[in-house]
Ligand SMILES: Nc1ncnc2c1ncn2[C@@H]1O[C@H](COP(=O)(O)OP(=O)(O)OP(=O)(O)O)[C@@H](O)[C@H]1O
Ligand SMILES: CC(C)(CO)[C@@H](O)C(=O)[O-]
C-alpha cells in the first residue's frame with residue numbers, strides 16, 4: 019500500500035491506479051474498526067483499486083466537541099489497511115486540506131437542517147465541504163459510506179446530485195448497512211470513549227430502537243412511542259437524548275405518522291459524555 023500525504027503526489031498516484039480500472043474511495047476519520055473495513059471490502063468488490071482517506075476534519079467539529087480527543091492512530095490504521103490490500107492511503111495534514119486563505123463552504127439546505135444538523139450546528143457544512151474536496155482530490159469512480167451516518171449519506175448524495183458531480187456521480191455513492199457488535203450496538207470510533215459500565219448500558223440504544231420500530235410497525239402512535247423510547251434510554255443510564263425521530267428515509271422530513279413510503283428511526287443520545295448515533299429502517303404501511 020502506498021501512503022500519500024501531499025496533494026501534488028496524490029494525482030499521479032491515483033492516475034497510476036486508474037490505469038487498472040475503476041477507483042473507489044472510502045472516506046474516514048481513522049481509528050479504524052470492522053465497520054470501516056466492511057466499507058473497504060465493499061469498495062474492493064466494486065472497483066479495481068481502493069483509496070482510503072484518513073483525515074480528522076476540524077471543520078465538522080463544533081466548539082466544545084471532541085476534535086482534540088478524537089482518536090488518532092495512523093500506524094495502526096495503516097497496518098489494518100495493508101491487511102485489506104488497500105492500494106492507497108491518503109492521509110493529508112490539515113494544512114494540505116485547508117491552506118492559508120481557504121474560504122469556501124459547501125452548504126446543503128433541507129436534508130442537513132434537522133437531526134444532527136440541529137444538534138451539531140455547522141457539522142454538515144464541514145462534512146460537505148471536506149467530502150467535496152476529497153472527491154476532487156482523489157476523483158474516484160465510486161465512493162462508499164456507512165449507513166450508520168444516514169443523514170451524512172443523504173447530504174453527500176444531495177450535494178453530488180446538485181453539483182452534477184461526475185467523479186463520483188451521485189449514483190456511484192454507495193451506502194453500506196451498519197456493522198454492529200453482538201449486543202446490537204453500532205460500531206463507532208467513539209465507542210472507545212465509553213467506560214465498561216457505559217459500554218454495557220449502551221446496548222439499550224439499539225434495543226429500545228427495535229422495540230419502538232416493532233410498536234410503530236404494529237400501528238402504535240408515533241409521538242408516544244418516541245417518548246417511551248427516550249424514557250427507556252434515560253432509565254438505562256443515558257444522560258440525555260439529542261433527538262429520537264421518525265423520518266422519511268430519503269428526504270428526512272419528520273413524520274408524525276407512518277406512511278406508505280420507507281421511513282427511518284434516527285436517534286442521537288449521550289452516555290457518560292459520549293454522543294452515540296444510530297438509525298434503523300421502519301417498514302412503511304401497506305398501501
Ligand atoms: N458501524 C459501522 N458500520 C458501517 N459503516 C460505518 C460504521 N461506523 C462508521 N461507518 C462509516 O465509516 C465512515 C467513516 O466514519 P468515521 O471515520 O466517522 O467512523 P465512525 O466510527 O462513524 O466514527 P465516529 O465515532 O466519529 O462516528 C463513514 O462512512 C461511516 O458512516
Ligand atoms: C465522511 C467523513 C470522512 C468526512 O470527514 C466523516 O464525516 C466520517 O468519517 O463519516
Ligand code: BAL
Pocket residue numbers: 047078079167170
Ligand atoms: N461519522 C461522522 C463523523 C463525525 O461525527 O464528525
